[in-house]
Amino acid sequence: MIDQIVRDFLTRQTAGVLATTRSGGGVRQSVVYFALDGDRLLISTEPGRAKTKDVTRTGRASLCVMGGAPPYPSVTLEGPARIRTTGIGADTAELWSRMGGRPVEPMSDADLAAMNRVILEITIERVYGASYLDQGETT
Amino acid sequence: MIDQIVRDFLTRQTAGVLATTRSGGGVRQSVVYFALDGDRLLISTEPGRAKTKDVTRTGRASLCVMGGAPPYPSVTLEGPARIRTTGIGADTAELWSRMGGRPVEPMSDADLAAMNRVILEITIERVYGASYLDQGETT
Numbered sequence: 001m002i003d004q005i006v007r008d009f010l011t012r013q014t015a016g017v018l019a020t021t022r023s024g025g026g027v028r029q030s031v032v033y034f035a036l037d038g039d040r041l042l043i044s045t046e047p048g049r050a051k052t053k054d055v056t057r058t059g060r061a062s063l064c065v066m067g068g069a070p071p072y073p074s075v076t077l078e079g080p081a082r083i084r085t086t087g088i089g090a091d092t093a094e095l096w097s098r099m100g101g102r103p104v105e106p107m108s109d110a111d112l113a114a115m116n117r118v119i120l121e122i123t124i125e126r127v128y129g130a131s132y133l134d135q136g137e138t139t
Numbered sequence: 140m141i142d143q144i145v146r147d148f149l150t151r152q153t154a155g156v157l158a159t160t161r162s163g164g165g166v167r168q169s170v171v172y173f174a175l176d177g178d179r180l181l182i183s184t185e186p187g188r189a190k191t192k193d194v195t196r197t198g199r200a201s202l203c204v205m206g207g208a209p210p211y212p213s214v215t216l217e218g219p220a221r222i223r224t225t226g227i228g229a230d231t232a233e234l235w236s237r238m239g240g241r242p243v244e245p246m247s248d249a250d251l252a253a254m255n256r257v258i259l260e261i262t263i264e265r266v267y268g269a270s271y272l273d274q275g276e277t278t
Contacts, residue, residue: 017158027199064156
């Protein structure tokens, strides 16, 4: 479902704009680091964040990933989303490795809980708005 | 209401992620070029676009603006939004000037209508999530 050109773009990019729906119905947007793993998007966040509560309540999220320079290559991905607190060591390490540019050792769920980290996971159900993805731009 | 540091960042950046709410309640996101004019965000789009229909229906929109490199400076702005088809020559010219990096002469509403252009205007009511805006990054 995810074209290779989209997959390659998502591998080159490390951050995107997450959108969730507020309890009042409005849209909340914020910048997040992400990792693509198969058909899942992984984001590391905190239990108390508004985006976490939105996902717990609505069960959905959207991520728009945009390159940093004209013509601004971009694509939007969305689908069912959930907050995970167990078995998150490998996914969190993968995210932190991407953010830091060097390998990070997986931590235990207990250590991550003590650090107030959870994984916001989106199962990609829909991909749209892919534009200029063949520009080969990197961040 | 808009801090000078936010204003300066929005002047340096030319594109952001627009979010609107679909008729079914989900979030729609896409990359747009924008211009800040006082407390308004201006976006040039087409009448038939889904984002245009969303704004006509809901009267609201959100824009998250993100720098192109780590630590990804960003801010989100939102508020009432509307679609304008008259008196849009100057705003459209300002947008195109920013996109192209050189002055563009204003066109008439009739010419812009023939080119299928409208202005999506957001009146900034809320600014949140401002992060790393003092990094001085440019796109």
